[in-house]
Amino acid sequence: MGARRLIEANRNGVFMSNKASADLEAMIEFRSHLMRFNQLLAEEFSSIHAHWQSLGDVWDDDKYRQFGHALDEVQPGIQRYLAATDNHEAHLLHLIENLRRFLET
Numbered sequence: 888m889g890a891r892r893l894i895e896a897n898r899n900g901v902f903m904s905n906k907a908s909a910d911l912e913a914m915i916e917f918r919s920h921l922m923r924f925n926q927l928l929a930e931e932f933s934s935i936h937a938h939w940q941s942l943g944d945v946w947d948d949d950k951y952r953q954f955g956h957a958l959d960e961v962q963p964g965i966q967r968y969l970a971a972t973d974n975h976e977a978h979l980l981h982l983i984e985n986l987r988r989f990l991e992t
Contacts, residue, residue, distance in 0.1 A: 911986045
């Protein structure tokens with residue numbers, strides 16, 4: 888339930904603060920998980936790409952090139968995902984802040 892719906896529910900006398908607190912904690916935990924996952928994804932993809940490149944003098948066959956091609960294919964998707972979820976992180980923070988303010992009143 889979005890922060891706006893929680894606020895509207897409270898105005899109608901339906902809102903339960905325990906539920907809102909649980910929702911707030913769940914949103915905080917999800918945002919934190921998302922941020923950790925995104926950081927790990929970006930770091931590990933960069934690391935595996937650099938590691939693969941460093942093996943170019945040692946591992947020089949079709950499988951090496953196929954692996955590099957696979958990395959090149961997936962990289963734009965990872966970049967799009969990370970860019971999109973950057974906006975999700977900001978949106979979640981906004982919802983969390985609104986819900987916190989609401990609970991403080």
